[in-house]
Amino acid sequence: MNAPVHPSASPREIATRAVRELYGPLDQMADPRNAPIEVGGVASGSAVFGFGDRDANGVVSVKVYAKVYPDRGASAQHARLLRLRHVLQTQDTGHPLHIPQPLGVDQDGRCLLQAPARGQLLSDLPAGPKLLAALSQTGAALARLHRTPASVLGHAERSGERLHDQIDALMRPQPDTLARQCAPLTALVRQVQTDIARRHEDGHRSAPATLAHRDVHPRQLFVSPQGIDLIDWDLAGAADPALDLANLLIHLDRRWPGHQADCTAALCEGYGAERMAALRERLPVWRAFHHLRRACKSHRLGAEPARIHAELLAAQQALATPSRVTNPGVPT
Known part of the structure; x- marks a missing residue:
């Protein structure tokens, strides 16, 4: 057995x-002369690398992804992915939702290896019929996900049914920290927090929690004739399904400006009119939640106060339009 990786x-x-x-069969791709490509990082501090064959132009055809965690969280995530794959694969709904195959974990529990997703990134599609068909397919896949009860998760993961649990799990830094550290916006942050909590308390606290991804956006979704591949399940947990849809709708508004109505209609068609009607009134509070989440993230990444301010104003705008599915986003 190899020695543990040096801490440094x-x-x-x-x-x-x-x-x-x-x-082992991909050992040649780990040769220092043929270094991996760095795909990116996530909020948790993880780093993602792709390994594959390089062509004459240096382009890599990725065959395996390696996700390195800042702690020993890879083993727990590997077990979770296997459990979620099993649950989703045993549901026979005709709307495939696929989690790429987890391939293993290194002996230190730091690195998770996973097969690539199938198909084309949703974010790479231009506005048009192909995008709308993909969004309808995405809506059907998310409906399948949201039919899965939260009971498939472990006890700790099921605790995310309350608003403050979602804030604790998904916002970095916490809104209270944002309010303290961004003095010019303290009052606005506090007001948005209060308004979200009040709206949630008034009508949404009893919404049934299901299995949710909690970070669905166009760069997490891959579209192919075989179905939808959804990646990066680190934040998956119990939540109101409207939390997933609200986040995706914000991203659709910003990625394809001018096509919001068509994109929303296609997503809703795939999700199902009856299911969408049942949660439509809950979308504004979760839109506001995600705008506050984006404000916190913007602060963490060192954005200018104007960017944070724009997200907070978008949160207020979302709460001011309770009956609308669509809501204009702020510029990216």
Whole structure:
């Protein structure tokens, strides 16, 4: 057995070693002369690398992704992905939702290896009939996800049914910290927090929680004839289904401006008119929630106060239009 990775090893070194350790046939792709491509990072501090064959132009055809965690969280995530894949694959609904196959974890529990998603990134599609068909397919896949009861999750994950649990799990920094550290916007942050809590208390606290991804957006979704592949399940937990849909709708508004109505209609068609009608009134509060979440993220990433301010105003606007499915986004 290989020795544990040195504590000072870089994420790239950890990923390279994991490929050698767990995926022997791809050993040549971990050769230092043929370094992996860095795909990106996530809010938790993880780093993602792709390994594959390089062509003469240096383009990599990725065959395995390596996700390196800042702690030893890879083992727990591997077990969770296997459990979620099993649950989703045993549902026979005719609307495939697929989680790419987890391939293993390194011996230190730092690196998760996973097969690539199938198909084309939703975010790469231009506005037009192909995009609308993909959004209808996405809506059907999310409806399938939201038919899955929260009971498939572990006890700790089921605790996310309350608003403050969602804030604790999804907002970095917390809104209270944002209010303290961004003095010019303190009053506005506090007002948005209060308004979201009041609206949730008035009409949404009893909404049934289901299995939810909690970070659905066009760069997490891959579309193919075989169905929808949804990646990055680190934040999956119990939630009101409207939380997932509200986040995706914000991203659709911003990614394809001028096509919001058509995009929303296609997503709703796939999700199902009856199911959408049941949660339509809950979308504004979760839109506001995600705008506050984006304000917190913008602050964490060092954005200018104007960007944070725009997100907070968008949260207020969402709450001011309770009966609308669509809501104009702020510029990205």
